[in-house]
Structures are given as C-alpha cells and as structure tokens.
Amino acid sequence: MGKPSPDSLECVRAVGPPLAIPTAVPLAPLTIGGETIPLGKRVRLDLPVARLTTGTMMSLPVTVISGKKPGPRLWLSAAIHGDELNGVDIIRRVAKSLRPNRLAGSVIAVPVVNIFGLLEQSRYLPDRRDLNRAFPGSARGSMASRLANLFMKEVVSQCTHGIDLHTAAIHRVNLPQVRADLNNPATYDFARAFGAPVIIHASHRDGSLRQAAAKRKIPTLLYEAGEALRFDEAAIQTGVDGIYRVLAYLGMYTPPAMAQPCTLEVHDTRWVRASRGGIWHRSVSLGDEVKQRQPMGFISDTFGDKPVQVRSPMDGIVIGHGQNPLVNQGDALVHVASVRAEIEQEQ
Numbered sequence: 001m002g003k004p005s006p007d008s009l010e011c012v013r014a015v016g017p018p019l020a021i022p023t024a025v026p027l028a029p030l031t032i033g034g035e036t037i038p039l040g041k042r043v044r045l046d047l048p049v050a051r052l053t054t055g056t057m058m059s060l061p062v063t064v065i066s067g068k069k070p071g072p073r074l075w076l077s078a079a080i081h082g083d084e085l086n087g088v089d090i091i092r093r094v095a096k097s098l099r100p101n102r103l104a105g106s107v108i109a110v111p112v113v114n115i116f117g118l119l120e121q122s123r124y125l126p127d128r129r130d131l132n133r134a135f136p137g138s139a140r141g142s143m144a145s146r147l148a149n150l151f152m153k154e155v156v157s158q159c160t161h162g163i164d165l166h167t168a169a170i171h172r173v174n175l176p177q178v179r180a181d182l183n184n185p186a187t188y189d190f191a192r193a194f195g196a197p198v199i200i201h202a203s204h205r206d207g208s209l210r211q212a213a214a215k216r217k218i219p220t221l222l223y224e225a226g227e228a229l230r231f232d233e234a235a236i237q238t239g240v241d242g243i244y245r246v247l248a249y250l251g252m253y254t255p256p257a258m259a260q261p262c263t264l265e266v267h268d269t270r271w272v273r274a275s276r277g278g279i280w281h282r283s284v285s286l287g288d289e290v291k292q293r294q295p296m297g298f299i300s301d302t303f304g305d306k307p308v309q310v311r312s313p314m315d316g317i318v319i320g321h322g323q324n325p326l327v328n329q330g331d332a333l334v335h336v337a338s339v340r341a342e343i344e345q346e347q
Helices: 086-097 115-120 143-154 185-194 209-215 233-249
Strands: 030-032 035-037 042-051 057-066 069-078 104-110 161-166 172-180 198-201 220-226 262-273 278-282 295-300 308-311 316-322 332-344
Touching: 030 057, 035 042, 042 143, 057 115, 057 143, 069 086, 069 233, 086 104, 086 161, 086 220, 086 233, 143 209, 161 209, 161 233, 172 185, 172 233, 185 198, 185 220, 185 233, 198 316, 209 220, 220 233, 262 316, 278 316, 278 332, 295 332
Parallel strands: 069 104, 069 161, 161 220, 172 198, 198 262
Antiparallel strands: 030 035, 042 057, 057 104, 172 220, 172 316, 262 332, 278 295, 295 308, 316 332
8 A cells, every 4th residue: 555755745844843742630430231340350342232024143352451550441442343454453463562561551443343334245234324423422313313322322432442444445545644623732732643654633523423422632643555345554553552642642552663654744635536437547656745736647438538637636645546447527536635744753
C-alpha cells in the first residue's frame, strides 16, 4: 500500500505544541455484562444481543485486558460495518500481545461489533440499516439501535478513550489515515500520538459512534485503511503500531521499539467524480503527490474512443480511490487531500 513521501512535500514542520500527556486517574472497578473484572486479568465475555430466527443467540464478543495498576481505559472496536475486516486482525494482534502485568488501566477489545453483517459479509445489518448511523441507540428501538445502545452502555461509557477501526467501503481503498475532530485539543493530541501517515479533520456524522462518544467528552479516533473484505498487511501493521503509540502516550503500556513517523495534517479533502460513464483508467496510486490540474487517468468507451481526462482539483496527495473500472456518471474516482502540514512526532 502506498504512503506519502514527506521529503517530496513542501510542508511546515513541528506543527502545534508538544503533546500534552494525559494524567492517569484511578478508576472504580470495571464491570461489563454484570461481571466485575479483577485487576491483572484477561477476561473473555460474550454479551447477548438477540436471537436469530433459528433460536440461536447472537452475542457480542469482548476481551478485557485489565492491568495491575490503575490508569485510562481504552476501547478498540472494529467491524461496525460487517465487511470491514482489517480492524478485526488489528485488534487480534494487539489483544494477544498485551500482558496484564505490564498494563496500567484497561483495554476493552471488541473485534466485531456488527456480528450480523460479518456473517453476511455485508456493511449493513439484516434490516439494511447502517449501525454507524444508529448511535447512541435505544434499548427499545430497531436491531441497529439496540446493538448501538448495548455497545454504548457496556463499552463506551466505561472508557476514557476510544479507537474505532474501519476500511473503505466496498470497491474503494483508503490510504491509512485517522479521522478526528482536530479542533478539540485532547482529540488532536490523541490523533497525533497515533502517528498515522495522514490525520484528517472530520466533523461528526449524525448517529455515528464517534459523535456519540464526543457528546460524552471521550476523545475518539476513527482509523481508516485498506478495502472491504480484504486483509492488507501494511494497513494492519500501521494500525497495530498506532495503537501501541497511543498506549504509550496514555501511559498504559511500553510498546516495542518502532520508528517515529511524520504525519500529514489535512483539513480539506475532495472526491473527484466521473463526468461520464465508461471504463476508468486510473494512473495514480495511494500516497501519490498530485498537482492541481494534473491528469489522474481517463474515462473512455470500451474501444478507448473519446477519452475524457480526469484531473486533480488541487495540490495534495491521493488518500483513496475506487477499485472498479466500470463507472457511471457521478461515481467517486479519486480522493485527494490538501496537505496543510507535516508533524514530527515528539518524545
């Protein structure tokens, strides 16, 4: 997977003050699903969600790694969209590596939130609702609303910080990136600590998990990388490394030694869309630097006649693109980010 080259970009270095390290505060005992989690233990829980038409109970799988010392509580969630799989493996790798006797605070790992969508290899729930538009949910609402309510009650409300892991939608692919409210100082430092190749200022979507957490003043990051229904090793490793950096930033865990990356800060992105239907011939890749009006490919008919050039609307880098060469008028082709600055990680 591509990655922006900081040396090729004219950026302002060392944006913002040094990271403000959060202070660990002793917290009350952690209780999930009616079970109190002892200090220094790893506990696997299954939270009942609903029964299928066959009578089989569907449960939300949760692993809690509770440290021996008090500290922040971080939730890790993935597969809110059931076909987005990179986050599932990111959480598997992190959760298996953490040792309770070396951890301060707790990590609540939920590798699959939309269990129904995962079984169907679908973004949505069986009623075609998007779970990430149903938060904070209701105990008496639709299936999406009830699942969102359960997750908020048992996981989010217990935590001081959160990371929600995603991929691009079907037939698209994303450069590893963090989306967050960069106007919030605590969330901004949290995003910088993760150290993704790109951090993007993104307002909250109505009904999203990130919005619901923000209303509870919980700093939350959304990590996007790769594509649906595929594992991408580079995207997965970038996510694992980012979580380790966050754990170190929060004073929860000492991670293995790793290189400190430069992060590109973005406040403006644009999707370039097809002006006509046809066959899309893309000539740029993830992480490529592009200039305003630079050709990024062309659309033609099946014989290659009457090609229409597709050009970048601004200077920036490619942070996402469509994967399907068959396009209709208005389809999203290339996602370009205007780079504001490059941030050097400070230790």
